[in-house]
Amino acid sequence: MSTAPVSDESRGWKMPALHWQVAAALVAAAVAGSLIGPQPDFIAGCTFVGKIFLNALKMVVVPLIVAAIISGLSSVADAGGLGRMGLKTLGYYLGTGLLAIVVGLLFINLLSPGIIDGKPAGPSIGLAQDTQAVVGKIEDKGAGEFLKVFELMFPPNIIEAAADGQMLGLICFSLLFGAFIMKLPEKAATVQRQFWSGLYDVMTGMTRLIMMFAPIGVFGLVSPIIAQTGWAAAGPLAKFVAAVLLALSTHMFITLPLVLRFVARVSPLAHFRAMWPAITTAFSTSSSAATLPVTIQCMEDKAGVPKSVTSFVLPIGTTVNTDGSALYEGAVVMFIAQCYGIDLSFGAQFLIVSTALLTAIGVAGIPSASLVAIAVILGAVGLPLEGIGLVLAVDRVLDMCRTSVNVFGDSCCAVTVARLEGEDGVLGEPSLRASRQA
Template sequence: MANPAAKYSLTTRIFLGMLAGILLGTLLRALFDDSGDFAFSVFGLHVSTYALLVEGIFNIVGKIFIASLQMLVVPLVFVSLVCGTCNLSDPSRLGRLGGKSILLYLVTTALAITLAVTFALLVAPGEGINLDTSATFSASEAPTFSEVIIGMFPTNPINAMAEGNMLQIIVFSVLFGIAMAMSGKAGTKLGEMFEDLNKVVMRLVTILMNLAPYGVFALMAKLFATIGFDTITSLLKYFLLVLFVLAVHAFISYPVLLKVLTGLNPMHLLKKMRDAALFAFSTSSSSATLPVTLETARNKLGVRNTVASFTVPLGATINMDGTAIMQGVATVFIAQVYGVDLSVSDYLMVILTATLASVGTAGVPGVGLIMLAMVLQQVNLPVEGIALIIGVDRLLDMTRTAVNVTGDCMVACVVAKSEGELDIDTYNNPRAGSKEETVDFEHFDKNR
C-alpha cells in the first residue's frame, strides 16, 4: 500500500501541520483554560485536559523536535565547513569569501533598518496609542566589539562545541580545514573521512525533515493555545507594520539585490526557500533551522559546499535583517509613545548602531532585545519601552527568522556566483533537491 504522505510534497505537509496546529491551538484556547476546566481523573489523579495536551503532549513533542534540530547544528557546521575549507585549491580565498559575505550581510541589514525607519515615520504606529508607560524592562549588557573579536577564538574548541558558540566553531573549523589542506597525504585521507561523515549528517537532516510536519504541528498548537490576542489588538498598528516591512524586505529587497548582483531569476530562490522558511517560522531560530538552510543552499540552489559551508553558518550567526526591521519600527514606535522627537541625526545613529550591533552581538542569547536596548540608549530613549512591545514579539520573531534565513541563502548565492561556485543548472532546476534530483558536485567539480 502506498504511503499517503508520499502524495504530498514536504512543503505541503509542513504547511498542513502548521495550519492544523494553529487551528487546534486557537480552539483549545477558546474552549479550555489552564485553571483545570474539563478535568478528569486518572488513577485517582486530577488531570486537566488543557495541561495534558498543551503542557504535556504538544510541549514534549515540540521540544524534542527543536532539540533534534539543534543536535545536528554543531556536527553539521563543523564537518561541512572542514570539508569545504580543505577542498579549497587556494586557502587565501577564504579571506575573500569572508569579506564578501560580511559586507553583504551588513548592507542588507542597513537596508532593512532604513526601510523600517522610513515606513514607521510614514505610518506613525505609536501616535494616539495610550499604553502603560510605567512598565519596566531590564536589558542584559551587550559585550564590547573588542570582546566579541577576542571571543571568536576558542581556548577550548570542544567546550565551544558543547556550548554551541557558532563563531568559535566557524574559526576552529576553518583553521582545521586549512591545516588538512596543507598536510598532504594525511590530510587527503582525513578529508575522505569527513566527506563520508558529511553524507551521513545530511542523511540525518533528511530524516528529520520528513518528521518535521509533526514537530511543527506540536509547536504551533502549543503557541496558539497560550498566546493572548488581546495584546496583539492593542498593538495592531505596530504589529502589522513590522509584518509589512518584513514582507517588503523578503519579496522586494532580496530579489532586487539578487537580480542586480547576479542576473539570476529571484523567483527560483523564493520558491526553493519554502521549506527552510517554514522551519524558521516554526522554530523562531536561525541556528535550529541551519541544517535545513544549508541543505537548501547546497541541494536546491546549487551553492557549492566550499561557499555554503562558510556563508550560511556565518549568516545564521550575524545576519539580523529581521531583527533590524523590528528595531527600526520599535524605536520610532517607542519614541512616539513617550512623545520624544528624534532628529535626522538620531535616525542615522539608529541605522548605524543596529547595523554594527548585528555583528557585535552575534551569538549572544536574547540578541534581538539586547540590540534594541543598545539602539534605544544611543538616542536617549527609555529602555523600559521594550516592555510595551514584548507581548507580541513572539509572533514577530517567527516571521523575522524566516526573513533571516532567506537572506542567508540569497547572500550565499551572490557570493557563490561571484566565485564561480554556483551550479546554474541546479539553481534553475525547479525539481533540484527532490528525491528525483540531486546535485552531483563531483561532476560539477570536474567540469568547472
C-alpha cells in the same frame, strides 16, 4: 487476478507537508485560544508543551552548529580548496550577507513594529509582564560590548562556552578547527571529514525528528498568546511583515543589482530574466537545495556562466550564502527586543550582526534553519526564546520570500565570480579585460 502493487497514495490518506501541518496548528491555536480564553490550566499546559519544543531545539543547537561548520569547511576543501576562486566566492558571500543584515536592522529600526502608540508591544501581546529581568541580562551590552564580541570569539573554556550558549566562541572554534583539518595528512584529514560529515548527518536527522513535532510545539507557543491577548498581536505582526518584505525587496532589487552593475559590469535586468525560473521555483519550494538544479541550468544555459564556476560557486552558496535568512534572523531579534521595550545599543546590534552572519553559515541547509539560528542569536543577546512564538504565524510566507533572495544571491555570486575570473560571454558581455581594452 491482478497482483500489481498498490501505491502509497492509493492505500489511504497521505500526510500533508510540514508547512501545511504548521498552518493547521496555527488555526487550531487561534480557535482554541479564542474559545477557551485565559484559563490557567490551559495556559500552563500549552506553555509546558511549547517549552519542551524549544528545549529540544536548544538541545541540538551546539552539536549541529559545530558539525555543520566543520563539515562544510572540509567539503569546500574537497571541492578544490580555498584558492583564488574560493576566496572571491567566500568574500562575496560574507560581504553581501553583512549588507543584508544591516538593511534588515535598518528597516526594523525605522518602522519599529514592536512599538504600539509609543509603548512596547510585549505586555499587550502576551510576553512576560516583568521585563526588568530581561533588561538586566543585556543592560551591560553598551559600547564595551563592541569589544567584548571579539573576546567572546576566543573563550578560555570551549566546553563552558557550549554550556553557557556562547555560540560566537563555538563558531570561531569550529572555523579554526575546519581550517586546520586541511593541513592534516590526507589519510587523517579524510577520517576527520568522514567523522564530522557523519555527525552532521546525525544532527540533521535529529533536527528533522524534532521538527516533525513542530505543529504541536507551535500550538503550545501560540495558543497562550491568543488566549491571553486575543488578536492584539495582529497589528505588530503586520508591521513586522511589512518591514521584512521591504528589507528583502531592497536587498534583492537594489543592493544585489548594484553589485551586478558596478562589480560584475552586467545588466541586472538581463540577469533577472535569466534567473526567473529559479526564483519562482525557490519561492514555491522554500528550499535553496531543491532549487539548485534549476539555478545551475539557468546560469549555464541562460546566463552563459561556465560549468567550472557554477559547479564550485553554487553548491557552496547553497550551504553558506543565506542573505535573506540572515536578514530575517536579525530582524526577528530586533523586533522581539522592541516588544520587550529594550533599546539595543550599537554594541548589542553589532553582536546581532556578527552572530547572524556566522550562524547563517552554520545552519544553512537544515530543516527550519532560521528557527534554530534565531534561538542562537536570542541566547547571544540575552533575550528569552518565548518571543519566537510571535513570528511563527507569518514564518511560512516570509520563508518563501527569503529563499528567493538566497537563490538570487547565489546566482549573482556566480556571475560576479565568473566576470572577475575573466570569463567571456556571461550574460552576453565580453570579458572585463576585453571591455577595458575596448
